Amino acid sequence: MSAALDQSDAEPLLAEQPEPGILRLTLNRPRAYNALSTALMAALQAALDAARGDPAVKVVILKAAGNGFCAGHDLREVRSLQGHAALERLFKQCSRLMQSIVALPKPVIAQVHGTASAAGCQLVASCDLALAAESARFATPGVNIGLFCSTPMVALSRNVGRKHAMEMLLTGELADAARAAEIGLINRAVPDAALEQQTLALARLIASKSPLTVKTGKEAFYRQLEMPLSQAYDYAAQVMTENMLARDAQEGIDAFIEKRPPVWQGC
Numbered sequence: 001m002s003a004a005l006d007q008s009d010a011e012p013l014l015a016e017q018p019e020p021g022i023l024r025l026t027l028n029r030p031r032a033y034n035a036l037s038t039a040l041m042a043a044l045q046a047a048l049d050a051a052r053g054d055p056a057v058k059v060v061i062l063k064a065a066g067n068g069f070c071a072g073h074d075l076r077e078v079r080s081l082q083g084h085a086a087l088e089r090l091f092k093q094c095s096r097l098m099q100s101i102v103a104l105p106k107p108v109i110a111q112v113h114g115t116a117s118a119a120g121c122q123l124v125a126s127c128d129l130a131l132a133a134e135s136a137r138f139a140t141p142g143v144n145i146g147l148f149c150s151t152p153m154v155a156l157s158r159n160v161g162r163k164h165a166m167e168m169l170l171t172g173e174l175a176d177a178a179r180a181a182e183i184g185l186i187n188r189a190v191p192d193a194a195l196e197q198q199t200l201a202l203a204r205l206i207a208s209k210s211p212l213t214v215k216t217g218k219e220a221f222y223r224q225l226e227m228p229l230s231q232a233y234d235y236a237a238q239v240m241t242e243n244m245l246a247r248d249a250q251e252g253i254d255a256f257i258e259k260r261p262p263v264w265q266g267c
Contacts, residue, residue: 012028013027013028013029013037013039013040013043014026014027014028014040014043014044014047015028015065016047018056018057020207021056021057021058021059021203021204021207021208022057022058022059022060022061022200022203022204022207023047023051023054023057023059023060023061024060024061024063025044025047025060025061025062025063026063026064026065027040027044027062027063027064027065027069027070028064028065029065029066030064030065030066030067031066032071032074033066033067033068033070033071033114033115034064034065034066034068034069034070034071034120035070035071035072035073035074035075035077036070036072036073036074036094036119036120036123037074037077038074038077038090038093041093041094041097042093044097045093045096045097045100048060048097048100048101048104049100051104051106052104052105052106055211055266057106058106058206058207058211058214059106059107059108059109059203059206059207060104060106060107060108060109061108061109061111061199061200061203062108062109062110062111062123062127063110063111063113063196063199064111064112064113064114066114067114068113068114068115068116068120069110069112069113069114069115069116069120069123069124069136070116070117070119070120070123071115071117071118071120072117072118072119072120072121072122072152073090073094073118073119078090091151094119094122094151095151095154098122098123098126098151098154098155099126101123101126101127101128102126102128102222105215105218105219106211106214106215106218107128107129107206107214107218108126108127108128108129109127109128109129109130109131109199109202109203110123110124110127110129110130110131110132110186111130111131111195111196111199112124112130112131112132112133112136112138112177112186112195113132113133113135113136113192113195114133114135114136114137115136115137115138115139115174116132116136116137116138116139117137117138117139117140117141117174118139118140118141118142118149118152119151119152121138121139121140121149121152121156121168121185122140122149122151122152122154122155122156124138124185124186125152125155125156125158125159125160125185126155128218129187129202130185130186130187131186131187131188131189131190131195131198131199131202132177132180132181132186132188132189132190132195133177133189133190133191133192133195134176134177134178134189134190134191134192135177135192136176136177136180136189137174137175137176137177138168138174138175138176138177138179138180138185138186139168139172139173139174139175140152140153140156140168140169140172141172141173141174142169142172143169143170143171143172144172148169149169152169153165153169156168156169156185158225159184159185160183160184160185161183161184164183164184177189209264210248210249210252210262210264210266211264211266212246212248212264212266212267213243213246213248213249213252216239216242216243216246220235220236220239223235224236246267247265247267248262248264248265248266248267251263251264251265
């Protein structure tokens with residue numbers, strides 16, 4: 001296990017725990033409820049950048065230490081920033097991080113316990129998949145302190161219906177895990193004691209697939225979402241044609257016909 005150090009309190013702020021095909025990244029500022037300081041965001045960005053080029057990593061799990069998943073931005077740090085330029089750098093850094101999760105050619109699964117609020121809720125919404133403990137809670141509470149959750153709004157509004165997103169953004173109230181699953185913010189709520197086991201099971205299942213196919217599918221999924229219907233179908237047809245010509249697709253079809261497990265080559 002490796003870790004980056006938080007220079008403010010000399011504690012590890014991002015722990016990496018690999019297993020075959022899976023990289024588990026743990027937000028590790030438990031005393032600050034894993035608030036996204038600039039240092040923590042930089043460490044997470046670096047880990048994702050490294051995972052992008054590592055063929056051994058097929059799936060990333062994002063989890064957290066302590067009593068909660070992530071409390072959002074570090075408000076003490078935010079208040080210490082002076083001037084427009086400093087604040088703009090902070091929010092651009094966060095926006096780049098969230099977009100890196102979407103652009104990563106490997107699926108990212110959020111493993112959520114406790115509370116995910118503001119930018120922490122944004123982090124969950126930015127992940128491709130999310131499992132949460134039944135006791136988990138979600139909120140975009142910026143409105144309660146006079147700071148509308150505008151950047152969390154981007155990820156939230158792309159994952160849940162508009163009226164559900166607006167309700168969370170305008171009220172700032174906590175939603176439980178069952179409600180989060182109902183509106184599509186997470187895939188499902190699971191018993192607290194089973195959260196890690198079920199998240200790992202999902203990650204292992206995805207890691208067993210062709211990495212080329214998963215990469216192709218993730219990129220295509222997000223790209224077609226922004227297209228008009230006819231353009232999306234044209235694009236998807238092109239992607240499927242290229243995918244069909246790949247060695248892994250031919251191997252997968254042959255394995256299915258021959259009733260044997262496929263052997264993926266990643267090409």
